[in-house]
Amino acid sequence: MLNLRDLTVKELEEYFVSIGEKPFRAKQVFEWLNRGVDSFDEMSNIPKELRERLSDAEASDDITIGRINILRKQESRTDGTIKYLFQLRESIAVESVFMKYKYGNSICVSSQAGCRMGCAFCASTIGGLTRNLSAGEILMQVIGAERDTGEKISHVVIMGTGEPFDNYDNIVKFITLAHEPKGLGLSMRNITVSTCGLVPKIMEFARDLPQVNLAVSLHAPNDEVRSRIMPVNRTYNVARLISECKRYTEATHRRITFEYALIAGVNDAPSRADELADLLKGMLCHVNLIPLNEVSETGLAGSPKAQVQEFLARLESRGITATVRRELGSDIDAACGQLRLAHKKEN
């Protein structure tokens, strides 16, 4: 079945031509789709006859308008953060988080239903990968949150469930769609892709989307610790990953963000901060320290606040720019992947 939200304006033109309609309908329909309409009937500048034709095509499963429904929603009373559990076709549930910042509204979207990367601290990988999300399904998370909040989203982080580089083509297409001026018109520089370190995709990404930000989930400064908590490290070790990141910055001149979730007793010793500083010395980068949200199923806990501060101070004293991620939505504090996991257990 063809999901119209997966299509660029050009591809929509081809679709309309293929069904004997005028190509200019594509732009009109594309605009409506990006405004978040849920039925062809709402497309008021499209002739009634064509709207009926499209509805009939949907009824016979030839096409879909690509609906997204809110299954669950948790809203912070303190900072406006909203955690969504969205439902896509085939009853697939995905999580997205809407956040308010001084510079605008941001959303963290999922790129896959589940994940096969197996990181030890992550709820999203419990149960493995169900399937990749299409470009339109990723886009719909942004549109769904805009529709629900009535607010414009200016920044997108692809850091929810899934490994974006494991679904590379759909990620590239999603970014192309989100950047389209007739659509959401998002600036490439306001989009961040976060990878756990699929090394072969890093330079491809540098070539395809040089203006999009790259974040790398590092979480450990050496192979011994990293391989224990991130199986991907057994294929692409720290040395290979860092060397590819250096090539990336040489090619794009863009600063990489290294994500480092502090896990009590695993990767949070002051000596690890020293190792990390040595590893990243001289690189165009920023370290984002993340106080880990507890996931009961993983048996891992976040580091105490004092430990986080010490880790930060140690990095800074060695010339590494770092910040501790602001804890948004702490009153709804379910960790990433938890809503989906809870939903799966109940169904």
Ligand code: SF4
């Ligand atoms: S942290 Fe990211 S890459 Fe690792 S298992 Fe979770 S979703 Fe997958």
